[in-house]
Amino acid sequence: MADSALPRVELASTFQGEAPSLSLGPLDGRYREAVAPLVDYLSEAALNRDRVHVEVEWLIHLTRHAVLPGAGPLEPSQEEFLRDIVLSFDTASVTELAEIEKVTVHDVKAVEYFIGRRLSGIGIEHLKPLVHFGCTSEDINNLSYALGIKGAVERIWLPAAKDLVERIGELARSSSSTAMLSRTHGQPATPTTLGKEMAVVAHRLSRQLKRIEQTDYLGKINGATGTYAAHYASVPAADWQQVARSFVEGLGLTWNPLTTQIESHDWQAELYADVARFNRILHNFCTDVWSYISIGYFAQVPVAGATGSSTMPHKVNPIRFENAEANLEMSSSLLDVLGSTLVTSRWQRDLTDSSSQRNIGVAFGHSLLAISNVVKGLGRLDVAPDALAADLDANWEVLGEAVQMVMRAEAIAGVPGLADPYERLKELTRGQRVDAARMRDFVSGLGLGRDAEQRLLDLTPSSYTGIAEQLVDHLG
Numbered sequence: 001m002a003d004s005a006l007p008r009v010e011l012a013s014t015f016q017g018e019a020p021s022l023s024l025g026p027l028d029g030r031y032r033e034a035v036a037p038l039v040d041y042l043s044e045a046a047l048n049r050d051r052v053h054v055e056v057e058w059l060i061h062l063t064r065h066a067v068l069p070g071a072g073p074l075e076p077s078q079e080e081f082l083r084d085i086v087l088s089f090d091t092a093s094v095t096e097l098a099e100i101e102k103v104t105v106h107d108v109k110a111v112e113y114f115i116g117r118r119l120s121g122i123g124i125e126h127l128k129p130l131v132h133f134g135c136t137s138e139d140i141n142n143l144s145y146a147l148g149i150k151g152a153v154e155r156i157w158l159p160a161a162k163d164l165v166e167r168i169g170e171l172a173r174s175s176s177s178t179a180m181l182s183r184t185h186g187q188p189a190t191p192t193t194l195g196k197e198m199a200v201v202a203h204r205l206s207r208q209l210k211r212i213e214q215t216d217y218l219g220k221i222n223g224a225t226g227t228y229a230a231h232y233a234s235v236p237a238a239d240w241q242q243v244a245r246s247f248v249e250g251l252g253l254t255w256n257p258l259t260t261q262i263e264s265h266d267w268q269a270e271l272y273a274d275v276a277r278f279n280r281i282l283h284n285f286c287t288d289v290w291s292y293i294s295i296g297y298f299a300q301v302p303v304a305g306a307t308g309s310s311t312m313p314h315k316v317n318p319i320r321f322e323n324a325e326a327n328l329e330m331s332s333s334l335l336d337v338l339g340s341t342l343v344t345s346r347w348q349r350d351l352t353d354s355s356s357q358r359n360i361g362v363a364f365g366h367s368l369l370a371i372s373n374v375v376k377g378l379g380r381l382d383v384a385p386d387a388l389a390a391d392l393d394a395n396w397e398v399l400g401e402a403v404q405m406v407m408r409a410e411a412i413a414g415v416p417g418l419a420d421p422y423e424r425l426k427e428l429t430r431g432q433r434v435d436a437a438r439m440r441d442f443v444s445g446l447g448l449g450r451d452a453e454q455r456l457l458d459l460t461p462s463s464y465t466g467i468a469e470q471l472v473d474h475l476g
Contacts (some may be wrong), residue, residue: 003335034372035365040190041152042361049089050144051111058221059115059130061247067238071130078122085118108137134231134240138349139221142263145357149268150217157364158212160371161278165205167378168285169475172198175383176472179462180297181391181398188395191461192401194297194383196468199475201285206475208278215274218267219253220244225348226259233423236456261349272335272363279335279367283328286321286374293318296387301380320377324370331366334359345433396439397429399456402464403443406452417447427466435442436460 023029040046062080066072074082093114101110112132119125132140176195181188221244223230232242241257248255256263291299300318341356407421428434428442443456 009437010419014026014248020403025362027362027369029368031365033204034369037156038152038361038365038368041106041148041156042364044150044197044358045094045438047144048094048107048111049086050147051108051140052089052093052115052145053086053147054087054140055111055115055131056327057251058133058135058247059127061131061243061250062130063127065243065246067243068130068133068235070471071127074124075214078124081118081122082115083113106137108132108140111140113150133224134228134234135221136224136261138262139223142222143219143248143251143253143353145360146162146217146219146263147251149271149360150215150252151213152361152364153212153271157368157371158209159338161205161209164282164371164375165202165209167375168205169202171378172202172475174470178383178385179392179465180388181395181461188327188398189396190401191392191465193465193468193472195387195472196465199286199472201281202475204281205278205285208274208281211274211279212271215271216254216267217252218256218263219248219251220256220263221247222260225261251404260345260347262345262353264345265353269339269343272339274368275333275364276335277341279332279370282370282374283325283332286325286328286377289377290318290321290325293321293381295391296384297391299382299384303380318377320373320380324373324377324435327366327370327373331363331370334366338363340419389462394433395461397432397434398461399459399464400425400429400434402459403446406448410448410452413449415447415452417451 006259023032023137025033060074060082062068063071063074064079097107097110097114100113101107104110104113115131116128119128119131155333172195175198176193178194179191180194182192184191220226222228222240228244231238245255245257254267289298293300338356338360342353345353404421404425407418407424411418411421428438434442440457443453446453448456
């Protein structure tokens with residue numbers, strides 16, 4: 001019985017470009033262009049539009065299924081008129097709602113009156129009492145927020161995040177065979193490939209996106225304390241749980257059957273934890289790329305006319321990655337606060353969630369801005385193979401691991417004179433630079449079997465990367 005075809009309308013395009021003449025925050029000022037798509041889902045105007053949407057659909061749902069005696073199905077033209085209230089929601093609608101709220105001093109009550117004013121235009125003024133029937137404000141708010149967050153994540157944030165991960169994946173595939181010196185604890189270590197290291201990040205981020213894609217957006221419409229008390233007092237013959245469930249599911253959400261006055265927001269906390277984890281992995285990527293730039297593994301492509309430093313004309317600063325770091329930290333901090341605040345409420349209701357949820361757009365805005373910065377930063381990077389090769393050639397001591405393991409294997413196979421391989425390699429390599437000639441002289445003097453010795457003599461830092469190139473294939 002769910003209304004599977006309920007519309008999910010979008011704000012008029014006039015909202016997209018609007019910004020206050022003097023902005024208090026950077027997302028509404030300097031960075032407005034990067035985060036503008038979120039306005040359609042997570043702004044105050046979008047919340048009010050979604051409240052109208054939910055109230056209209058509740059009215060249609062109740063009449064379509066004749067839940068209340070005397071309130072039978074509407075004419076198709078009347079349903080169309082009601083839905084057009086949402087479709088035509090614009091700046092004038094926002095202004096009118098604000099004027100009503102000055103009188104009601106209650107945002108959701110203002111929405112009820114806003115819709116009620118329009119019923120006489122289609123001959124159903126007698127159904128005004130059906131607007132907001134059986135509802136507490138939170139019945140409307142929880143569904144409105146769920147619709148807005150779902151739209152923002154699925155239509156704006158996820159596509160941007162997936163595009164970024166794909167770009168990192170492309171870098172991984174194109175540099176899968178580009179050997180690179182590893183630096184565990186900041187010290188030269190067993191070589192890898194640049195592509196494999198990029199693939200690790202793409203894989204980590206992809207896992208988080210899969211979790212986010214599986215988010216359950218929960219909703220409820222069960223009255224003042226979640227008991228359907230007013231519903232059954234007024235219309236005891238109706239199956240109110242089925243009415244509520246079919247309505248919530250018809251909106252494209254998951255019905256939560258057990259709540260207090262509020263939907264418990266646990267799903268929001270789960271989503272925000274996943275997005276924050278994505279942010280932090282991306283932050284780790286930014287700091288690593290910044291470091292690779294600083295040691296010359298990446299060259300930055302200058303932008304014509306751009307200034308890297310106000311006083312040092314030679315500089316091309318990695319500002320996109322630095323800006324992304326800051327915005328990821330801002331986003332993650334807000335998401336953490338939201339996640340911890342929203343899962344608690346005193347007894348059946350308090351209003352801490354009301355103020356908290358108004359910052360959801362800010363949290364996603366900083367994340368979206370960071371994603372945009374990283375995409376732009378990646379677009380201005382060139383791999384510097386000569387720098388990578390030179391670093392490898394200057395660190396032959398990293399082959400000490402390979403030599404030690406071959407010595408162990410040979411000793412197990414019965415080759416004499418290969419005792420204490422770790423200590424012998426430590427004496428050769430620890431705290432010392434070892435060039436190709438010295439390493440090969442050491443190998444030649446070990447008394448290894450012919451095949452083992454030749455394998456080590458043929459080995460170089462740039463070829464000692466195991467199956468790193470093949471591991472990139474796990475990205476698909």
